[in-house]
Amino acid sequence: MEHEDANTDEAKSAVNGSLALDSASLDDVREVPANMDAFLAAIERRAWRMAEIHLGNREDGMDAVQDAMLRLVRHYADKPPGEWTPLFWGILRRRIVDLQRRRKVRSIIVGWIGGGRDDDGDELPAWEPADDSPDPSARLQDSQAYGDIVVAVRKLPQRQREAFTLRIMEGLDVAETAAVMGCSDGSVKTHLSRAMHSLRDQLEAWR
């Protein structure tokens, strides 16, 4: 049971405040697409960044985005273009959760077959897919700042991470974020409020 009523005032304040986002960049993101090709072309890079933030792995992020695009085209191409945005992010969110669960199961299986401890009996870290690509921050002009925010966001609990990335980074409104996350508006506000509280502490250096 989620504590949806907790911190309601603080949550509302956080959500209302987030409306002060840069409106120009918001318009770029929220244009109604002319067709499915244009929609996917506009969203694919952000989707990959989003998946990478949540999964911590470029290849898994690519898999998640490919699958989300395929499912959107196959099942929802006949829906009005205005509905594609929340549908796409909802599909991608479920795909990310699936991949995270599979990774957890793989870690457990590796532990069962003896991969969980080294020769000295010390516990090895949980299995993670190899990622030999350079860190995302290395390719960015603001590499250090982006790396900081990604590290901080990855430390958040899953629902808070989803609320922050969808509502603040991607710029969905509260109702859309709630639809994508499969919860109520109040729950989104609560998760977002807690995420902001945690990020304030983690990113104190940004002050």
Place this chain on the structure above:
Amino acid sequence: MSQHDRDLERRARELYLRASRDVDPATAGRLRAARRTALAAPHESPARRLMLPAGAFAVVALASLMLWQPGVTPPSAPPAVTQSADTEATDLPPDPDSTDPALYQNLQFYSWLAYNDTQPSAAHK
């Protein structure tokens, strides 16, 4: 909401959008290829989407009809009941294998009883 929170949100969003724009060419190429693959995939029409539940409903309805047939005696009725009904209908002597042995021990008594039932006036005299 404090100014610090607003700055944090704005900066996080700008960095995310910039990072999305600055994706390396190899990854951008893979994303384009994934998009083309997705767009080339066959679309699922609304009519086809309805076919699966409709087919499942038809199968369930057919199975229910086969299992539930009102007024029809199940083929696996107990044989003893059938035999008993046949015996009453044909007036044949009871099957010795399935009849109470006491009936044969008192056979003369039952014969006398049956004789008296057919001739009530003679019995009263």
